[in-house]
Amino acid sequence: MATEPAPEAAVEPAEPADASAPGTSAAERPTAGPADDARYDYDLVVIGSGPGGQKAAIGAAKLGHRVAVVERRHMMGGVSVNTGTIPSKTLREAVLYLTGMAQRDMYGASYRVKSDITIEDLFARTQHVIGREIEVVRAQLLRNHVDILPGTGAFVDPHTVAVVDEDGVHRSQVSARFVVIATGSRPHRPDTVQFDDRSIVDSDGVLALERIPTTMVVVGAGIIGIEYASMFAALGTRVTIIDKRPNILEMCDPEVVESLKFHLRDLSVSFRLGEEVAGVDTNGRGTVTRLVSGKRIAADTVMYSAGRQGNTETLGLENAGLEADRRGRIVVDAEYRTSQPHVFAVGDVIGFPALAATSMDQGRLAALHAFGEPARELSAVQPIGIYTIPEISYCGRTEEELTADAVPYEVGISRYRELARGQIVGDSYGMLKLLVHTETFELLGVHIFGTGATDLVHIGQAIMACGGTVEYLVDTVLNYPTLSEAYKVAALDATNKIRQVARFVG
Numbered sequence: 415m416a417t418e419p420a421p422e423a424a425v426e427p428a429e430p431a432d433a434s435a436p437g438t439s440a441a442e443r444p445t446a447g448p449a450d451d452a453r454y455d456y457d458l459v460v461i462g463s464g465p466g467g468q469k470a471a472i473g474a475a476k477l478g479h480r481v482a483v484v485e486r487r488h489m490m491g492g493v494s495v496n497t498g499t500i501p502s503k504t505l506r507e508a509v510l511y512l513t514g515m516a517q518r519d520m521y522g523a524s525y526r527v528k529s530d531i532t533i534e535d536l537f538a539r540t541q542h543v544i545g546r547e548i549e550v551v552r553a554q555l556l557r558n559h560v561d562i563l564p565g566t567g568a569f570v571d572p573h574t575v576a577v578v579d580e581d582g583v584h585r586s587q588v589s590a591r592f593v594v595i596a597t598g599s600r601p602h603r604p605d606t607v608q609f610d611d612r613s614i615v616d617s618d619g620v621l622a623l624e625r626i627p628t629t630m631v632v633v634g635a636g637i638i639g640i641e642y643a644s645m646f647a648a649l650g651t652r653v654t655i656i657d658k659r660p661n662i663l664e665m666c667d668p669e670v671v672e673s674l675k676f677h678l679r680d681l682s683v684s685f686r687l688g689e690e691v692a693g694v695d696t697n698g699r700g701t702v703t704r705l706v707s708g709k710r711i712a713a714d715t716v717m718y719s720a721g722r723q724g725n726t727e728t729l730g731l732e733n734a735g736l737e738a739d740r741r742g743r744i745v746v747d748a749e750y751r752t753s754q755p756h757v758f759a760v761g762d763v764i765g766f767p768a769l770a771a772t773s774m775d776q777g778r779l780a781a782l783h784a785f786g787e788p789a790r791e792l793s794a795v796q797p798i799g800i801y802t803i804p805e806i807s808y809c810g811r812t813e814e815e816l817t818a819d820a821v822p823y824e825v826g827i828s829r830y831r832e833l834a835r836g837q838i839v840g841d842s843y844g845m846l847k848l849l850v851h852t853e854t855f856e857l858l859g860v861h862i863f864g865t866g867a868t869d870l871v872h873i874g875q876a877i878m879a880c881g882g883t884v885e886y887l888v889d890t891v892l893n894y895p896t897l898s899e900a901y902k903v904a905a906l907d908a909t910n911k912i913r914q915v916a917r918f919v920g
């Protein structure tokens with residue numbers, strides 16, 4: 415994501431930039447809600463078309479309001495569609511398919527679908543999916559009569575947004591009763607590192623690599639770093655992961671993290687944890703990463719994934735009476751309202767948890783709150799999906815948290831290798847762990863490692879969100895053979911252990 419051009423001071427009066435598009439001009443709007451204010455060009459202007467912005471815009475349009483989305487021409491769909499969630503998950507799918515990785519248990523360690531995988535093979539699939547997704551986003555906005563204003567938006571005053579085109583020329587200026595800031599984030603680039611977008615890249619640059627590197631250093635063992643590290647390791651790249659924290663993915667179940675590390679080491683990944691990067695040197699042919707401890711690591715490519723920065727510095731926040739913190743984030747209340755009650759902010763620009771999944775709901779809720787519609791809070795039980803190879807997913811609490819809070823719990827485990835479906839799909843390493851309250855039988859946490867984890871987690875999530883107990887799983891018939899059966903096996907394991915303790919106690 416490049417830095418946006420700064421808006422000029424004087425701008426021309428508003429004319430929706432995409433007014434030529436059929437059926438999209440504000441004047442043709444079929445209905446306007448009773449609360450609409452004719453003083454403004456729009457009831458809602460959304461800045462940014464990522465998951466948060468899309469859902470805010472469509473949510474308001476469904477209520478019959480006049481809505482516009484400001485977005486740069488090349489970024490329709492946001493980071494999510496263009497450089498984040500969708501390309502990374504498509505790349506993972508291409509890696510899994512072409513390397514034959516998921517089938518090696520069945521057909522042997524040398525099994526490959528294609529022996530000489532090129533970067534073109536991988537990016538062809540990615541580009542195809544990105545193209546389709548952009549069309550889906552655009553079509554959804556247009557069929558909901560949302561105007562698309564191409565360009566970069568910036569506040570002129572608290573109710574007015576100027577739209578500047580890529581070449582720095584002002585396109586228009588629009589006023590709105592409400593504004594939603596959904597400008598997302600970009601990779602954080604430390605000043606000490608000279609990114610050249612060839613051998614020293616961030617998570618955007620990794621999507622423009624010219625070849626699959628033989629060796630790679632990944633700085634930052636957060637979700638982005640570990641996901642890409644596992645993809646390149648599967649492709650045969652020798653990857654070194656560096657992080658100043660003592661372990662990777664610290665929010666996950668330690669047993670799951672150990673399983674992942676075992677798999678990654680098996681793919682020649684090395685870990686340099688508890689180590690800080692002092693700088694990176696490049697001579698055009700390769701890189702040397704210098705650690706504060708004095709170590710030096712040579713690699714073809716360095717990928718930095720050391721956190722993200724909110725896109726706020728060219729938004730003209732000061733013109734709206736707003737400000738952002740050092741990391742470009744905007745503070746909001748429980749209704750996603752900023753310190754200006756008519757301006758909302760959603761998605762990565764408000765910080766944690768910074769997921770496409772949560773951003774969508776934040777956008778939807780911000781639109782409801784803006785127009786005074788009833789809105790329920792999001793369920794507290796939210797899943798995390800990490801698309802490593804193999805994948806990880808969890809919801810609820812970890813063993814550490816429960817122990818720290820002195821909550822009595824029992825663990826129920828199911829190993830995929832003991833499930834018929836696990837054998838059929840060739841997953842011998844997968845496992846599902848349930849954490850169950852020993853007195854109430856309430857489900858407290860679900861931690862999954864292996865095939866289908868990010869989908870399977872939703873079964874546990876639904877039970878937990880509805881206050882269900884493990885007895886539901888014991889008493890329920892599940893399809894056979896499925897991976898969902900892991901829930902049943904783990905539930906029986908946990909209840910057997912609880913019963914055994916009860917027998918001893920008498």
Ligand SMILES: Cc1cc2nc3c(=O)[nH]c(=O)nc-3n(C[C@H](O)[C@H](O)[C@H](O)COP(=O)(O)OP(=O)(O)OC[C@H]3O[C@@H](n4cnc5c(N)ncnc54)[C@H](O)[C@@H]3O)c2cc1C
Pocket residue numbers: 418461462463464465466467484485486489490491492493494495497498499500502503565566567568596597598599617638725728729760761762763768769770771772773799801
């Ligand atoms: C590599 C990677 C993988 C990821 N994988 C996942 C995943 O598997 N699951 C998941 O849930 N999340 C994932 N995420 C996170 C997810 O992509 C983000 O949380 C999500 O995209 C944030 O949505 P958003 O609505 O805040 O906007 P974004 O998607 O960040 O989009 C913001 C948009 O605003 C535009 N914009 C910025 N400033 C302006 C301006 N002044 N005027 C007009 N437009 C502007 C930008 O051009 C951009 O298009 C991943 C992120 C990355 C980087």
Ligand SMILES: NC(=O)c1ccc[n+]([C@@H]2O[C@H](COP(=O)([O-])OP(=O)(O)OC[C@H]3O[C@@H](n4cnc5c(N)ncnc54)[C@H](O)[C@@H]3O)[C@@H](O)[C@H]2O)c1
Pocket residue numbers: 633634635636637638639641656657658659689690691692719720721722767768769798799800801
């Ligand atoms: N599957 C998913 O849901 C998914 C996938 C990718 C990204 N995301 C989202 O994107 C966000 C950003 O991810 P991220 O991985 O870039 O950030 P992060 O903040 O999670 O991780 C950054 C890591 O870099 C380390 N680090 C920073 N500077 C360092 C240095 N100089 N030397 C060594 N280590 C250093 C930090 O200790 C930290 O562990 C996440 O919070 C996540 O919400 C989600």
